[in-house]
Amino acid sequence: MTQDIHVTDGSVAPSNRGLDRRTVLRGAALGAAAPLISATAATASAGDRGRGSGSAAGSASFRWLGTAGWRIDVGDRTVLFDPYLTRFTTGLYDGAFEPRTPLQTRPAVVDAHIGRPELVLVSHSHWDHLADVPYIAKTTGARVVGTETTYHLLVALGVDAGQISVVKGGEVLGFGGITVEVVPSLHSRNKKCAYFAPGTLNAPPPTVPSTISDLPEGDTLAFQVTAGDSGPSAFLMGASDFSERAVRGLRPDLAMIAVPSSTATHHYVPRLLRALDTPGVVVPVHWDNFEVPLRGSPVRDPSMDLEAFLAQVEKVSPATRVVVPDYRTVYDGDMHPGSD
Numbered sequence: 001m002t003q004d005i006h007v008t009d010g011s012v013a014p015s016n017r018g019l020d021r022r023t024v025l026r027g028a029a030l031g032a033a034a035p036l037i038s039a040t041a042a043t044a045s046a047g048d049r050g051r052g053s054g055s056a057a058g059s060a061s062f063r064w065l066g067t068a069g070w071r072i073d074v075g076d077r078t079v080l081f082d083p084y085l086t087r088f089t090t091g092l093y094d095g096a097f098e099p100r101t102p103l104q105t106r107p108a109v110v111d112a113h114i115g116r117p118e119l120v121l122v123s124h125s126h127w128d129h130l131a132d133v134p135y136i137a138k139t140t141g142a143r144v145v146g147t148e149t150t151y152h153l154l155v156a157l158g159v160d161a162g163q164i165s166v167v168k169g170g171e172v173l174g175f176g177g178i179t180v181e182v183v184p185s186l187h188s189r190n191k192k193c194a195y196f197a198p199g200t201l202n203a204p205p206p207t208v209p210s211t212i213s214d215l216p217e218g219d220t221l222a223f224q225v226t227a228g229d230s231g232p233s234a235f236l237m238g239a240s241d242f243s244e245r246a247v248r249g250l251r252p253d254l255a256m257i258a259v260p261s262s263t264a265t266h267h268y269v270p271r272l273l274r275a276l277d278t279p280g281v282v283v284p285v286h287w288d289n290f291e292v293p294l295r296g297s298p299v300r301d302p303s304m305d306l307e308a309f310l311a312q313v314e315k316v317s318p319a320t321r322v323v324v325p326d327y328r329t330v331y332d333g334d335m336h337p338g339s340d
Contacts, residue, residue, distance in 0.1 A: 149218020
């Protein structure tokens with residue numbers, strides 16, 4: 001495994017496990033409000049394995065929005081996945097978690113990162129994935145793709161029902177040169193095999209959602225987004241569990257994989273990587289503290305063992321290149337830092 005560690009001050013770079021084998025690249029630091037830069041073409045390691053081509057990879061760029069979130073630009077078109085940017089405090093990281101924490105959106109923070117999206121993909125409806133989506137949908141007119149639960153919550157929060165596409169998993173949707181494959185998936189579980197706010201909605205909620213506990217999970221999806229006819233293709237996860245049969249055969253160029261907080265999911269990394277046919281590039285996500293503002297270098301979620309995750313990837317797929325992402329770097333379609 002070759003690992004690219006993109007940091008601004010070294011605070012998140014893994015500190016052990018074969019550093020002599022790793023290529024450390026300094027991220028291209030951008031101001032929070034700076035537009036995404038054009039991606040630079042590079043030879044794709046995945047392309048050598050029959051996936052996306054280097055030239056196609058140069059047409060797309062990727063920016064990590066923290067947690068599970070991504071901004072993907074294909075030319076002048078923008079797709080968002082799980083864009084949670086307000087990152088308000090719930091007490092989750094200081095031992096005083098409050099399920100009745102009011103929902104919040106900070107427009108200036110959100111606007112600085114999203115551009116003009118035409119499509120928003122939502123994996124599930126927990127607050128750290130959905131809370132900013134109503135604002136984004138209402139102010140940009142972007143189409144939202146998500147579950148029936150996501151639909152009912154967004155409509156209750158004032159989003160035009162005509163903007164929302166309800167999916168279940170299995171759909172392959174074409175958006176004029178951008179293909180979105182919807183993948184039925186699963187939510188990750190804690191050490192007790194449980195998780196916060198389970199449940200689904202098959203009808204509008206009785207009251208307008210106002211707290212984080214008013215946003216149930218509502219089933220979980222993953223997505224594979226492909227730019228153009230030949231890629232790159234990116235597999236996007238919002239939680240650290242999956243349906244092995246549902247992902248088998250996807251063969252993405254890039255796999256944005258959620259880091260687990262427990263071992264409740266049996267052999268999570270080996271089963272996932274093998275089902276995806278060992279992607280050429282793996283990008284760990286959802287390992288950061290999402291109650292710290294989206295600036296500077298990511299702060300670790302103390303429950304996530306990023307080093308253990310990296311070691312498992314290396315063991316299962318030594319040829320895979322791992323990129324530990326940075327908030328302020330724009331990556332090309334091969335997840336190499338762009339040039340400013």
